[in-house]
Amino acid sequence: MKESTTLSEAYKHAKYPIVGHGKRNVQVLKEALEQYDGDLDSDMYGSGSIIDEFQERMAELLGKPTAVFFPSGTMAQQIALRIWCDEAGLRKVAYHPLSHVEIHEKDGMKELHHLEPVLLADETRPVLLADVLGMEEGIACLLLELPQREIGGQLPEYAELEAISAHCRDKGVKLHLDGARLFEILPYYDKTAEEICRLFDSVYISFYKGLGGIAGAVLAGDREFTEQSKIWKRRHGGDLISLYPYILSADYYMKLRLPRMEQYYREAKELASQYNQSHAIVTIPQVPVSNMFHVHVEMPKEKLEPILVAICEQTDIGFTSWLREIDEKSCVFEVNIGDRYALLPQDKLREAFLLLDERLRNGA
Amino acid sequence: MKESTTLSEAYKHAKYPIVGHGKRNVQVLKEALEQYDGDLDSDMYGSGSIIDEFQERMAELLGKPTAVFFPSGTMAQQIALRIWCDEAGLRKVAYHPLSHVEIHEKDGMKELHHLEPVLLADETRPVLLADVLGMEEGIACLLLELPQREIGGQLPEYAELEAISAHCRDKGVKLHLDGARLFEILPYYDKTAEEICRLFDSVYISFYKGLGGIAGAVLAGDREFTEQSKIWKRRHGGDLISLYPYILSADYYMKLRLPRMEQYYREAKELASQYNQSHAIVTIPQVPVSNMFHVHVEMPKEKLEPILVAICEQTDIGFTSWLREIDEKSCVFEVNIGDRYALLPQDKLREAFLLLDERLRNGA
Numbered sequence: 001m002k003e004s005t006t007l008s009e010a011y012k013h014a015k016y017p018i019v020g021h022g023k024r025n026v027q028v029l030k031e032a033l034e035q036y037d038g039d040l041d042s043d044m045y046g047s048g049s050i051i052d053e054f055q056e057r058m059a060e061l062l063g064k065p066t067a068v069f070f071p072s073g074t075m076a077q078q079i080a081l082r083i084w085c086d087e088a089g090l091r092k093v094a095y096h097p098l099s100h101v102e103i104h105e106k107d108g109m110k111e112l113h114h115l116e117p118v119l120l121a122d123e124t125r126p127v128l129l130a131d132v133l134g135m136e137e138g139i140a141c142l143l144l145e146l147p148q149r150e151i152g153g154q155l156p157e158y159a160e161l162e163a164i165s166a167h168c169r170d171k172g173v174k175l176h177l178d179g180a181r182l183f184e185i186l187p188y189y190d191k192t193a194e195e196i197c198r199l200f201d202s203v204y205i206s207f208y209k210g211l212g213g214i215a216g217a218v219l220a221g222d223r224e225f226t227e228q229s230k231i232w233k234r235r236h237g238g239d240l241i242s243l244y245p246y247i248l249s250a251d252y253y254m255k256l257r258l259p260r261m262e263q264y265y266r267e268a269k270e271l272a273s274q275y276n277q278s279h280a281i282v283t284i285p286q287v288p289v290s291n292m293f294h295v296h297v298e299m300p301k302e303k304l305e306p307i308l309v310a311i312c313e314q315t316d317i318g319f320t321s322w323l324r325e326i327d328e329k330s331c332v333f334e335v336n337i338g339d340r341y342a343l344l345p346q347d348k349l350r351e352a353f354l355l356l357d358e359r360l361r362n363g364a
Numbered sequence: 365m366k367e368s369t370t371l372s373e374a375y376k377h378a379k380y381p382i383v384g385h386g387k388r389n390v391q392v393l394k395e396a397l398e399q400y401d402g403d404l405d406s407d408m409y410g411s412g413s414i415i416d417e418f419q420e421r422m423a424e425l426l427g428k429p430t431a432v433f434f435p436s437g438t439m440a441q442q443i444a445l446r447i448w449c450d451e452a453g454l455r456k457v458a459y460h461p462l463s464h465v466e467i468h469e470k471d472g473m474k475e476l477h478h479l480e481p482v483l484l485a486d487e488t489r490p491v492l493l494a495d496v497l498g499m500e501e502g503i504a505c506l507l508l509e510l511p512q513r514e515i516g517g518q519l520p521e522y523a524e525l526e527a528i529s530a531h532c533r534d535k536g537v538k539l540h541l542d543g544a545r546l547f548e549i550l551p552y553y554d555k556t557a558e559e560i561c562r563l564f565d566s567v568y569i570s571f572y573k574g575l576g577g578i579a580g581a582v583l584a585g586d587r588e589f590t591e592q593s594k595i596w597k598r599r600h601g602g603d604l605i606s607l608y609p610y611i612l613s614a615d616y617y618m619k620l621r622l623p624r625m626e627q628y629y630r631e632a633k634e635l636a637s638q639y640n641q642s643h644a645i646v647t648i649p650q651v652p653v654s655n656m657f658h659v660h661v662e663m664p665k666e667k668l669e670p671i672l673v674a675i676c677e678q679t680d681i682g683f684t685s686w687l688r689e690i691d692e693k694s695c696v697f698e699v700n701i702g703d704r705y706a707l708l709p710q711d712k713l714r715e716a717f718l719l720l721d722e723r724l725r726n727g728a
Binding site: 237 | 400437475608
């Protein structure tokens with residue numbers, strides 16, 4: 001490799017990248033489609049057995065009366081918030097300052113639906129009961145993201161969650177679950193999806209995070225809610241004539257990977273522990289509560305980058321494809337455990353961690 | 365078949381259905397994917413060679429500086445209208461009363477973007493220069509759908525189109541093309557896509573009508589326009605991590621079927637002529653100007669339905685899968701010519717038309 005190899009290039013060509021399930025390429029779809037007969041009829045604008053049956057199974061899994069397949073979570077969640085606001089005759093929704101809705105959607109919720117966010121908690125921790133008890137009046141819906149991705153995938157304790165849910169019900173505030181990574185937290189909570197969803201009025205799940213599908217989401221709730229969500233889905237331009245490429249891959253990878261969530265969680269704890277034994281590194285959370293965590297390194301981004309590239313060249317282990325600068329002295333990256341971790345040669349991984357520790361101690 | 369067979373069932377099981385390319389089933393996607401290597405990287409939230417290269421080719425084909433892939437035309441067109449309205453500081457857009465935006469999108473344009481429609485022309489004919497000359501002030505954008513699907517795929521004459529375009533440019537009204545079936549009208553106009561698009565400020569095309577892809581659309585225009593459209597695409601929830609299932613199938617079926625548009629057009633004229641020779645039937649347009657037309661039958665829907673079912677049983681020819689009632693005396697159905705027409709056994713088709721004529725003459 002050339003000296004100018006970027007971290008992203010090094011990771012892309014690494015023999016043993018640590019993060020995720022595998023490459024996001026066309027083979028992912030081909031593999032899924034091989035499981036289905038060619039003469040299976042397409043869904044047609046939200047109807048047909050291919051979508052109906054999947055939606056029924058998702059409703060059952062989440063313990064809700066009905067579920068609707070969406071092309072994206074961005075669309076599904078804005079719509080959920082809009083429905084709850086319209087029902088309450090209010091415009092305010094509460095969520096964490098680093099919610100997907102707030103930072104990754106170009107303000108779609110505000111620009112298209114004219115809803116106003118009320119931000120709870122801060123960038124170091126998830127929303128807790130105290131935040132909810134202190135909420136202002138006039139809020140139609142509280143959105144909780146479990147786990148809170150942008151802060152390393154932190155979670156409130158389950159009892160805290162139950163108390164938040166009880167309080168919201170008491171106050172008539174709807175509770176919506178951003179469950180993009182819902183299945184990834186079941187082992188930590190030691191609960192079923194249905195048990196967790198019972199605490200919420202509406203639930204969104206995603207098929208391309210821990211499940212590793214192509215794209216797509218489901219929104220679940222009672223029938224009146226999901227029927228309204230279909231109207232908004234049409235308005236958003238999400239009621240495609242055919243969503244089956246996403247539905248079939250969601251179906252296939254879900255069957256494949258739901259049973260592996262316990263393993264990913266265990267491996268995440270194991271890997272985080274290795275990181276925490278390295279000089280100048282802490283993970284957040286220190287002990288992961290899902291398959292993910294953030295790795296905080298006390299070294300400037302531009303100094304750490306060539307170190308990770310060099311270790312990748314020497315050991316074939318790719319720690320990460322990108323670093324985000326926190327300040328002049330430190331940076332962070334995200335780790336998600338998927339199918340790849342179990343396939344890593346342990347000797348290579350040990351060697352990579354020894355080198356990482358050594359380089360961080362030497363400060364270069 | 366049982367006596368109670370519905371028209372839709374009869375058509376579905378017909379050996380020789382007349383309309384379209386073929387069944388919309390999973391094989392359509394499998395066939396497209398077979399053309400592409402599994403190790404081709406997915407697009408990632410609107411970036412990557414798979415989407416970039418396709419967008420570049422579409423921009424070139426349409427003669428516009430840039431093009432953006434969208435999951436749906438509903439999304440693409442609302443966004444186009446919103447951008448032109450914001451730029452003009454106006455809220456009004458003009459279009460035909462049977463535009464897709466007006467009748468098939470649950471008022472997304474009004475509910476999400478708060479734009480106001482000004483309806484031009486009527487349900488018997490497309491928008492003409494006289495309508496545009498008579499337009500009220502304060503209109504940001506005129507949308508023309510070519511061909512106008514809901515009235516049988518009618519078109520204004522090309523000189524009329526040029527005059528409308530010149531007038532809009534003169535008045536500072538943006539002209540947007542709903543080109544869901546743009547390629548289907550090139551043979552009649554005897555123009556390239558680029559020549560037609562030159563008359564418009566922005567253009568939308570669809571990949572699952574005459575081209576027969578899975579889903580998806582492209583919006584094309586100048587760079588400032590398409591860059592803004594990407595922001596709105598994110599807001600709408602259409603900036604999926606992976607759109608390649610639609611992109612690859614659009615690419616494949618476009619290569620396959622763009623060269624066949626002349627053939628579909630010729631066959632549409634041939635078939636319309638057969639319908640027009642039948643008793644109590646007229647097609648609109650009488651001579652098609654694309655691969656589509658509507659068949660108006662002077663017979664009540666509930667009387668015609670069993671006739672078509674019976675002809676289907678006897679000849680294996682499926683004329684249509686549905687009828688729409690116009691009034692107590694007459695009904696209509698739509699015909700789109702695709703790959704199927706060329707494969708019809710001519711003797712069966714003749715037999716079916718003879719039976720149809722006879723049954724319509726007998727009035728039962």
